[in-house]
Amino acid sequence: MKNRTxxxxxxxxxxxxxxxVVARLLGDYFLLSGRTFVGFDTDTHEPSFAARFPQEVVVxxxxxxxxxxxxxxxxxxxxxVPKIVDLWHRSLEGFFTLLDHTGFIAEAxxxxxxxxxxxxxxxxxxxxxxxxxxxxxxxxxxxVLVNNExxxxxxxxxxxxxxxxxxxxxxxAALDPVLRxxxxxxxxSLSRFMLMPPANMSIVVRAGLREWLWRxxxxxxxxxxxxxxxxxxxxx
Amino acid sequence: xxxxxxRFGWPVPIMVGADKGGVGKTTVxxxxxxxxxxxxxxxxxxxxxxxxxxxxxFHPDVTEVVDITQTPDQxxxxxxxxxxxxxxxxxDTRAGALTTSLAAxxxxxxxxxxxxxxxxxxxxxxxxxxxxxxxxIAETAPFVSDANYFLVRNYVNDSTFFDWDPxxxxxxxxxxxxxxxxxxxxxxxxxxEQVDLAGTPWxxxxxxxAAGGEPAQHSxxxxxxxxxxxxxxxxxxxxxxxxxxxxxxx
Numbered sequence: 001m002k003n004r005t006x007x008x009x010x011x012x013x014x015x016x017x018x019x020x021v022v023a024r025l026l027g028d029y030f031l032l033s034g035r036t037f038v039g040f041d042t043d044t045h046e047p048s049f050a051a052r053f054p055q056e057v058v059v060x061x062x063x064x065x066x067x068x069x070x071x072x073x074x075x076x077x078x079x080x081v082p083k084i085v086d087l088w089h090r091s092l093e094g095f096f097t098l099l100d101h102t103g104f105i106a107e108a109x110x111x112x113x114x115x116x117x118x119x120x121x122x123x124x125x126x127x128x129x130x131x132x133x134x135x136x137x138x139x140x141x142x143x144v145l146v147n148n149e150x151x152x153x154x155x156x157x158x159x160x161x162x163x164x165x166x167x168x169x170x171x172x173a174a175l176d177p178v179l180r181x182x183x184x185x186x187x188x189s190l191s192r193f194m195l196m197p198p199a200n201m202s203i204v205v206r207a208g209l210r211e212w213l214w215r216x217x218x219x220x221x222x223x224x225x226x227x228x229x230x231x232x233x234x235x236x
Numbered sequence: 237x238x239x240x241x242x243r244f245g246w247p248v249p250i251m252v253g254a255d256k257g258g259v260g261k262t263t264v265x266x267x268x269x270x271x272x273x274x275x276x277x278x279x280x281x282x283x284x285x286x287x288x289x290x291x292x293x294f295h296p297d298v299t300e301v302v303d304i305t306q307t308p309d310q311x312x313x314x315x316x317x318x319x320x321x322x323x324x325x326x327x328d329t330r331a332g333a334l335t336t337s338l339a340a341x342x343x344x345x346x347x348x349x350x351x352x353x354x355x356x357x358x359x360x361x362x363x364x365x366x367x368x369x370x371x372x373i374a375e376t377a378p379f380v381s382d383a384n385y386f387l388v389r390n391y392v393n394d395s396t397f398f399d400w401d402p403x404x405x406x407x408x409x410x411x412x413x414x415x416x417x418x419x420x421x422x423x424x425x426x427x428x429e430q431v432d433l434a435g436t437p438w439x440x441x442x443x444x445x446a447a448g449g450e451p452a453q454h455s456x457x458x459x460x461x462x463x464x465x466x467x468x469x470x471x472x473x474x475x476x477x478x479x480x481x482x483x484x485x486x
Contacts, residue, residue: 065426065457072457102460 004231005078005113010146011087011095012120013130018148019120020049022172023086025213026118027053028190029220030082038081040071042095043088051186057084062091068098076104078111092130096137105138114227117143118170122152123160135165144223145169150180170219179208246356247317248324248482251338254362255372257331260390261362262290264420265328267469268360269295270438272324274470275479279324282313284333291328293435304329304337314346317355324482334361334372338379350382356484357383360418362390370408377412384481385415391422392465416476421468427461430454438466 010023023039027049030037039057041050050057061067075083087095099105108115117138119131135143145164147155149172155161156171175183182188182205190213197206252265265281272279281299283291286309289301302309304327317325329337341347350357359380363369373387431441434452442463446452473479480486 065424069455069457072460073455076456098457101464102457103463104460107456107460 003078003080003112004227005080005082005111006227007075007083007085007108007113007115008118009085009087009095009115010118010120011085011089011092012122013089013092013126014122014124015089017120017122017151018146018172019089020052020086021150022118022120022146022148022170023049023084024052025172025190025216026082026084026220027056028194028213029217031191032194032217036081037084038074039084039086040075041086041088042067042071042091043086049086052189057086062094062098072098072102072104076107076111076113078113096134105141109140115141117141118146119143119164120146120148120151121155121161121164122148123155123158128160128163131164143167146172148172149174168223170216170223172216173212175212176208179205179212182209245323246484247320247354248356248358249313249317249327250324250358250360250482251327251329251334252360252362253327253329253334253337254364254369255332255334255375256364256369259362259364259369260392260420261331262294262328263392264360264362264388264390265291265326266294266438267420267466268326268473269298270466271470271473271478273437274439277324277479277482278322279326280320280322281326281328283328284330284337285328286330294437304333305340310340310344314341314344335375335379338376342379347379347382356482358386358481359383360386360388362388370404373408373412373415377415380412385412386418386476387412387415388418388420390420392420392428393422393425418472418476420472421465423465424458424461427458427465430458431462438462442466 008023008026010019010026012019027037027039037056039049039053041047041057041059042062043049044059044061047059050059058070060071062071071085075085105115117134119134121127121131131143131145134141143165144167147161147169149155153174183190193209194213197210250268252261252268254261269279269281279298281291281295283289283299283301284304285291286301286303289299292299292301300312302312304310304313313325313327338347346355349355357380359376361373361376363372377385431438434441434446434454436445436447440447441454442459444452444454444459477486
């Protein structure tokens with residue numbers, strides 16, 4: 001069995017749709033399962049992903065060649081450690097141009113590195129259009145739609161949802177405002193919460209948060225398992 | 237009749253030059269040598285930047301440093317064009333020496349030999365971003381009426397050809413027959429610098445190797461930029477059908 005290295009690219013052409021939340025959930029998922037990850041935050045103005053994980057995440061400014069090197073070069077290290085890129089919507093086009101200019105996809109394939117696009121869908125025309133473009137531009141790239149019910153409620157029932165490229169999708173349930181406030185507190189770690197909830201925490205908050213996280217993490221887990229099954233040889 | 241048989245093994249002297257310094261002649265000469273190598277065309281080169289030799293630093297295996305104004309060195313270049321096993325010869329002329337080099341070549345009878353069809357002479361004239369370069373074209377044109385004349389706009393270091401208005405350009409281009417345009421695209425400055433530091437051919441850098449062939453630690457990002465730039469160059473050289481030209485097929 002090959003040892004694949006996963007590179008998650010969390011993106012969307014618009015801001016405020018929950019990219020950093022998804023990057024954060026993934027990061028905590030790996031930490032909770034006793035693994036580590038390497039993260040990148042391309043938002044130089046407000047690097048909130050980097051602020052959550054000072055140990056694991058670096059900020060890289062894609063406007064400079066140094067920043068490009070600090071992102072692209074480590075992404076191509078086939079060490080089995082998952083990489084998570086929280087792609088600022090303003091650097092979306094620059095990032096994909098960079099992939100093209102450096103021949104990233106071909107090199108990743110050669111090194112058994114699997115880029116996975118986690119695309120935050122919000123149902124806006126721009127979002128639908130960009131997703132279509134990306135799917136056409138990178139036919140071999142795995143695109144996973146993320147349906148964030150907190151920022152795009154009821155998206156699944158709308159006809160726009162069917163216009164996205166089909167494939168796998170994750171669903172992130174809307175979070176009760178009280179719970180949201182809890183997880184948005186600086187220094188609140190989702191993985192530490194799962195391992196050992198603070199003793200003074202309300203039991204209602206604790207149960208609600210656990211339930212919410214469990215539903216997200218189980219989707220990540222099943223995604224990972226399916227990837228493993230696909231790369232297993234001798235299967236039927 | 238000069239048929240394809242007669243043209244087989246036709247010597248191809250390729251001169252790369254400009255009358256202005258700092259327009260990236262050596263960059264273009266390096267791009268040509270790389271293109272030839274990747275297409276299995278064996279080439280040799282002469283670096284007339286005597287005695288230092290920039291081209292020599294990047295392609296030491298195939299490059300000799302010469303002084304084109306000295307008779308012994310002229311003999312080393314011209315007298316071997318016919319006898320050398322290698323048919324393609326790239327001449328990187330010193331900064332500011334294009335017209336004088338061409339005059340020297342005319343004086344020794346080389347240009348007459350070109351006219352008689354003895355050599356398949358090509359000139360890559362690297363233009364600077366200013367109108368002065370257009371004056372150079374007028375000066376150079378009379379020497380190269382029998383050559384394949386390429387006017388190269390070199391964007392590698394981000395030159396903008398700001399004062400080139402199409403009408404003016406057309407008047408100059410009209411004066412030269414056989415002239416075609418070649419554009420060398422921009423290359424990321426840091427990538428350019430790193431290859432410069434490495435002192436290797438472009439493709440060696442892309443292959444992540446050092447000058448001696450041992451593995452190097454070049455950044456993938458920079459290698460990627462160089463590779464993309466190389467393939468754009470190759471597209472340009474393919475577009476002008478350079479390989480067909482050196483094989484005498486057109």
